Structures are given as C-alpha cells and as structure tokens.
Amino acid sequence: xxxxxxxxxxxxxxxxxxxxxxxxxxxxxxxxxxxxxxxxxxxxxxxxxxxxxxxxxxxxxxxxxxxxxxxxxxxxxxxxxxxxxxxxxxxxxxxxxxxxxxxxxxxxxxxxxxxxxxxxxxxxxxxxxxxxxxxxxxxxxxxxxxxxxxxxxxxxxxxxxxxxxxxxxxxxxxxxxxxxxxxxxxxxxxxxxxxxxxxxxxxxxxxxxxxxxxxxxxxxxxxxxxxxxxxxxxxxxxxxxxxxxxxxxxxxxxxxxxxxxxxxxxxxxxxxxxxxxxxxxxxxxxxxxxxxxxxxxxxxxxxxxxxxxxxxxxxxxxxxxxxxxxxxxxxxxxxxxxxxxxxxxxxxxxxxxxxxxxxxxxxxxxxxxxxxxxxxxxxxxxxxxxxxxxxxxxxxxxxxxxxxxxxxxxxxxxxxxxxxxxxxxxxxxxxxxxxxxxxxxxxxxxxxxxxxxxxxxxxxxxxxxxxxxxxxxxxxxxxxxxxxxxxxxxxxxxxxxx
Numbered sequence: 001x002x003x004x005x006x007x008x009x010x011x012x013x014x015x016x017x018x019x020x021x022x023x024x025x026x027x028x029x030x031x032x033x034x035x036x037x038x039x040x041x042x043x044x045x046x047x048x049x050x051x052x053x054x055x056x057x058x059x060x061x062x063x064x065x066x067x068x069x070x071x072x073x074x075x076x077x078x079x080x081x082x083x084x085x086x087x088x089x090x091x092x093x094x095x096x097x098x099x100x101x102x103x104x105x106x107x108x109x110x111x112x113x114x115x116x117x118x119x120x121x122x123x124x125x126x127x128x129x130x131x132x133x134x135x136x137x138x139x140x141x142x143x144x145x146x147x148x149x150x151x152x153x154x155x156x157x158x159x160x161x162x163x164x165x166x167x168x169x170x171x172x173x174x175x176x177x178x179x180x181x182x183x184x185x186x187x188x189x190x191x192x193x194x195x196x197x198x199x200x201x202x203x204x205x206x207x208x209x210x211x212x213x214x215x216x217x218x219x220x221x222x223x224x225x226x227x228x229x230x231x232x233x234x235x236x237x238x239x240x241x242x243x244x245x246x247x248x249x250x251x252x253x254x255x256x257x258x259x260x261x262x263x264x265x266x267x268x269x270x271x272x273x274x275x276x277x278x279x280x281x282x283x284x285x286x287x288x289x290x291x292x293x294x295x296x297x298x299x300x301x302x303x304x305x306x307x308x309x310x311x312x313x314x315x316x317x318x319x320x321x322x323x324x325x326x327x328x329x330x331x332x333x334x335x336x337x338x339x340x341x342x343x344x345x346x347x348x349x350x351x352x353x354x355x356x357x358x359x360x361x362x363x364x365x366x367x368x369x370x371x372x373x374x375x376x377x378x379x380x381x382x383x384x385x386x387x388x389x390x391x392x393x394x395x396x397x398x399x400x401x402x403x404x405x406x407x408x409x410x411x412x413x414x415x416x417x418x419x420x421x422x423x424x425x426x427x428x429x430x431x432x433x434x435x436x437x438x439x440x441x442x443x444x445x446x447x448x449x450x451x452x453x454x455x456x457x458x459x460x461x462x463x464x465x466x467x468x469x470x471x472x473x474x475x476x477x478x479x480x481x482x483x484x485x486x487x488x489x490x491x492x493x494x495x496x497x498x
Contacts, residue, residue, distance in 0.1 A: 041162065053085060053089075056081070062076060064138065076135060091119045091123070095113075098136070106159075118304055123145040155267055166195055166197070173193075173198055173236050174236060175239065179244070180206035180209040180214040182222070182466040183244035187242060187268060194217070206245065207222065212459065231263065235364060240267075271290070273474075279291070279293075295475060310412075313412040313413050313418050320406050324358075327358055327394075327406070329357055331360075334392050334393060335394075340407060343357070345424035345427075346426070346445075347424065347441075348444045348445070349441060358403065372390075418447075419447055420479075421449055422451070422472065423468070428469075436469070439472060448483060454467055
C-alpha cells in the first residue's frame with residue numbers, strides 16, 4: 001500500500017557526467033565533484049538475496065523429495081540453483097531490484113520479483129539441459145513459487161531493517177530543497193516527521209524566501225545561484241525541486257546542470273496526497289506530463305467491496321461473539337444503563353444512521369459534554385480528553401482494546417457502514433467541516449480506516465482530514481485489505497488508544 005504524506009516525488013534517472021562542462025560554467029556548477037552512489041545497502045541486499053535463493057532451492061528440493069520420493073532429482077535441482085546463483089542475481093539487477101526508485105512501492109517490487117524468479121527458474125532449466133540432467137517440471141514450478149515467496153519475505157524484512165536504521169539517523173541521504181514556497185516547506189516538514197524515508201533536509205535555496213528558517217530547524221542556505229556552493233559544502237547531498245516554487249526555465253537548467261554532475265535530483269509533481277500508483281509519466285510533445293488515473297467506485301468494484309464487507313463482518317461476528325458477550329455482561333455489572341449505546345452519525349451522502357457501540361460512559365454522558373469542552377485536548381471539531389470522567393472503569397478497557405466497537409459489525413451487515421472507511425462523524429462535527437472535508441461523505445464510514453491505523457486519537461485534526469481524504473481519493477480493494485491487516489497490530493499494541 002502506498003503510504004500517504006507529502007507531495008509525490010518523481011526521481012530523475014541519474015546519469016554520469018558527460019565531460020562537456022562548457023554548458024554549465026555560466027551557472028557555476030562545472031566544478032562540483034561527482035559523488036558515488038552508496039553501495040553498502042546494495043551489497044547487503046545482494047548477500048541476502050543469494051542466501052535466500054539458496055534456501056529457496058533447498059526448500060524446493062526437500063518438497064520434491066518429500067512428496068515425490070525422488071532424491072536424485074531433488075539433489076540435482078539444488079545443485080542447479082547453487083550453480084546459477086550469479087545468473088539469478090544478474091536477473092534481479094536487470095529487473096532493477098537494487099534501485100530504490102524502482103521498488104519504492106511493494107507492489108512494484110513484488111512484480112519485479114516474480115519476473116526475476118520466473119526467469120531464474122528458466123535459467124535453472126537451461127543449466128540442467130546443458131548438463132544433460134533432467135529436472136522435473138513440478139520441481140521447477142515449486143522452485144519458482146518458493147523463490148517468489150522467500151525473496152518477498154526477505155525483502156520485507158530488509159525494508160523494515162533499513163527503515164529502522166533510517167529512524168536512528170543511519171543510511172540517511174542529505175538533501176537540499178530548491179523552493180521555500182508552501183510546497184517546499186510541506187515537503188521539508190514531511191521529511192522531518194517521517195525519518196524512515198531516509199532524508200535529512202539540510203536547508204533551502206530560494207530566490208524569494210522571506211524567512212531565515214522557512215521550517216523550524218531547516219535554514220535558508222541562500223538563493224538558487226548559491227546551490228553550487230551549498231553542494232560543495234555538502235558533497236554527498238542531493239536536491240529536491242519543489243516544482244511550484246521554481247520557474248520551469250530554471251528547473252530545466254538545474255536538471256541539466258545537476259544531472260551532468262552526477263547529483264541525484266528529484267522533482268515534486270505538485271500533487272498532494274494522490275497515490276503514486278495512480279500517476280503515470282508520459283510524453284506530451286516536448287513536455288513530460290503526469291497522467292492521474294481516475295478512481296472508480298461503482299460497478300463490480302462496489303459489489304466486490306460490499307461482498308468483502310459482508311463476508312468479513314460475518315466471520316468477525318462469529319469469532320468475536322464470546323468476547324462480545326463477556327464484554328456486555330461486564331458493562332451491565334459495572335454501571336446502570338443499557339448495554340448498547342446508540343448514537344446518530346452521518347453516513348454516505350450525508351444520510352444519518354444510528355451507530356451501535358458497547359456503552360463505555362455513564363448514561364448521561366452527552367448531557368455532561370458541554371461542561372467539559374474547555375478541557376478538550378483535540379484540535380478542530382473533534383473532542384478528546386485523556387481522563388474523561390464520564391468513562392466507566394470497564395469502558396476504559398473496552399476503549400483501549402476497541403472491543404466497544406464490535407457491535408458496529410451489525411452496522412456493516414445492515415449496509416450503514418463498511419469494514420474500512422473514514423471515521424463516522426457526528427452531526428455537529430460535519431457542521432464545522434469545510435467544502436474539502438465534506439468530500440469524505442462520498443463513501444461509507446468504516447469501523448477501521450487510515451486514521452485509525454495511523455495513530456487514532458494520537459493524530460491531529462489535520463492528519464485526520466488528510467488521511468480520510470487520501471482514502472476517499474485513492475480507494476482500492478488492495479488498500480482495504482492492507483488496512484484490515486494493519487488494524488490487528490494497531491489494536492493489540494493499543495496504538496493511539498483513547
């Protein structure tokens with residue numbers, strides 16, 4: 001799943017210096033020393049891939065020996081895999097599996113892994129034929145599937161390992177942002193708050209900046225003309241151009257100059273919170289343009305989503321019914337009042353409906369809300385209070401574990417809600433929404449969603465708005481599946497529990 005946050009960045013292909021410096025002397029960039037690419041992560045991946053492929057061959061051979069009883073073919077299959085390891089790694093390199101810009105999205109990386117694994121299996125077959133060794137077709141099929149699964153798992157572990165190192169400030173690329181306009185500042189703020197992306201913003205260059213520090217902690221280093229000096233001072237840094245903050249003619253000149261000097265260059269697309277999976281760069285005459293794929297919510301996709309909701313909700317009700325019954329008894333014994341709490345919420349197309357939850361507060365909780373508004377800890381129209389006196393003892397546990405939301409599975413079966421979607425809002429909250437936020441009512445509210453799995457009550461109202469709109473604008477069935485799978489650890493770890 002694509003992760004939302006900040007403007008989309010288009011990574012421009014790195015080129016070696018052309019040797020013709022005459023075109024760049026006027027800009028002062030002809031004497032920048034080309035910087036080599038860091039190779040340590042690639043070496044680590046190469047070693048990990050080689051080991052994983054060897055393990056894949058071993059697993060495939062054990063499967064053949066176990067289920068077909070052919071130890072000879074199993075041994076020959078393993079030897080063929082080991083003998084062709086350099087070919088496999090070359091195929092992985094050919095599929096750009098060692099270039100970050102081509103595998104930023106998991107789906108892209110998986111597609112390339114599948115391609116490389118199929119080609120690698122063919123190389124094993126060719127090697128077997130050349131050595132006059134007959135390899136079973138079933139063994140080759142098992143090898144291809146095993147290699148895909150094992151390499152995918154290994155790459156996910158590697159991804160998480162590298163993300164952890166980046167959070168700790170290691171394996172970080174220094175970057176200068178050209179353009180200190182709102183877009184450039186948003187990019188810098190995003191890279192500051194999301195260190196796992198692996199960027200350290202050292203400063204801005206801009207011709208019209210009005211502040212010495214456009215973003216707290218990120219200084220203005222000079223004008224665009226000072227960029228060569230800045231890059232000499234930070235010889236391993238790259239450049240991100242905020243496209244809306246730099247004139248196109250200047251951007252073209254910067255691109256030519258930087259790329260000829262071996263500097264990594266990235267250009268923002270000026271689109272915010274649009275999934276990169278919907279973007280395709282294509283030529284339009286002399287201009288490379290970004291085509292944005294439209295989102296289709298009707299037709300078979302709507303039917304598939306509804307089918308997914310009904311099936312998932314039914315299974316969840318069956319599996320959680322003992323928990324729900326126990327929680328209902330605890331609510332009844334802990335305080336007077338009904339077990340279920342029914343509240344009017346705003347659904348798809350502004351249609352009101354009654355949401356069902358286990359009661360976690362005292363019976364007259366809504367009447368006491370006005371007296372607590374001064375202690376509201378949330379921004380925007382949301383209300384949050386860490387030690388809300390209206391919450392019962394049992395209610396605190398039910399909220400922390402999200403058990404109180406289990407009755408909403410009935411709302412899903414009735415069609416009022418979806419398993420995944422924006423948080424169901426209260427009527428008085430929608431009265432304070434602007435025209436942009438009203439767009440979240442284009443889809444059904446959900447039991448879980450991007451806001452919930454990204455921090456829930458820890459998130460600000462700005463994050464709440466951005467994440468919900470990102471979901472509405474970029475919805476896919478794959479996104480729903482990813483959010484459902486992320487909900488389980490988010491609940492178990494009590495991430496952002498209120």
